[in-house]
Amino acid sequence: DGGITQSPKYLFRKEGQNVTLSCEQNLNHDAMYWYRQDPGQGLRLIYYSQIVNDFQKGDIAEGYSVSREKKESFPLTVTSAQKNPTAFYLCASSITQNSNQPQHFGDGTRLSIL
Amino acid sequence: AQSVSQHNHHVILSEAASLELGCNYSYGGTVNLFWYVQYPGQHLQLLLKYFSGDPLVKGIKGFEAEFIKSKFSFNLRKPSVQWSDTAEYFCAVNVKAAGNKLTFGGGTRVLVKP
Numbered sequence: 001d002g003g004i005t006q007s008p009k010y011l012f013r014k015e016g017q018n019v020t021l022s023c024e025q026n027l028n029h030d031a032m033y034w035y036r037q038d039p040g041q042g043l044r045l046i047y048y049s050q051i052v053n054d055f056q057k058g059d060i061a062e063g064y065s066v067s068r069e070k071k072e073s074f075p076l077t078v079t080s081a082q083k084n085p086t087a088f089y090l091c092a093s094s095i096t097q098n099s100n101q102p103q104h105f106g107d108g109t110r111l112s113i114l
Numbered sequence: 115a116q117s118v119s120q121h122n123h124h125v126i127l128s129e130a131a132s133l134e135l136g137c138n139y140s141y142g143g144t145v146n147l148f149w150y151v152q153y154p155g156q157h158l159q160l161l162l163k164y165f166s167g168d169p170l171v172k173g174i175k176g177f178e179a180e181f182i183k184s185k186f187s188f189n190l191r192k193p194s195v196q197w198s199d200t201a202e203y204f205c206a207v208n209v210k211a212a213g214n215k216l217t218f219g220g221g222t223r224v225l226v227k228p
Contacts, residue, residue: 041220042219100165
């Protein structure tokens, strides 16, 4: 089945540690996205990538970093600079970066600070 | 920058009742509009979308939405809900000229009582 796989489902981090969330897609989509979901705030865009080896900051990129070395992979690193990292993180992809392409979402990773 | 507001954070209703969820956006240019749904334990999935043409769009599972440009609104409706419609619903917008960067509303949690 084609889809987006996020791992792990739950992740715990000690303060001061960096942690990397995995996102893999086998849909052959060019564009990929990372969102953060907080209760009552909907989803907010962290980073997005239109194509391999390219990515841009979204609305709340501070304290996060990404890479896009392969088409199917778009890992997100939550760095120690992110002051409030506890959240639900969602990865998405779309065929292209055209605005009329619906985004497909993974099941998410819930990150908690110990 | 555009913003999206959903008027109700929580809605509780009985089976067979009608549902209408409000969504307003702020942006003066040409937009695409989406409704996504997140059922308990499942990933976010597309319910319906509006790009152009007939402002009344029909989606999956009997949902429809009406785009009223003069009111900057894209309200979601279903004439008769079922228990299985219990979910969180998100309205989202992107700007046609700015790629596929979605701005989401805060979400509305809908609980349908059997």
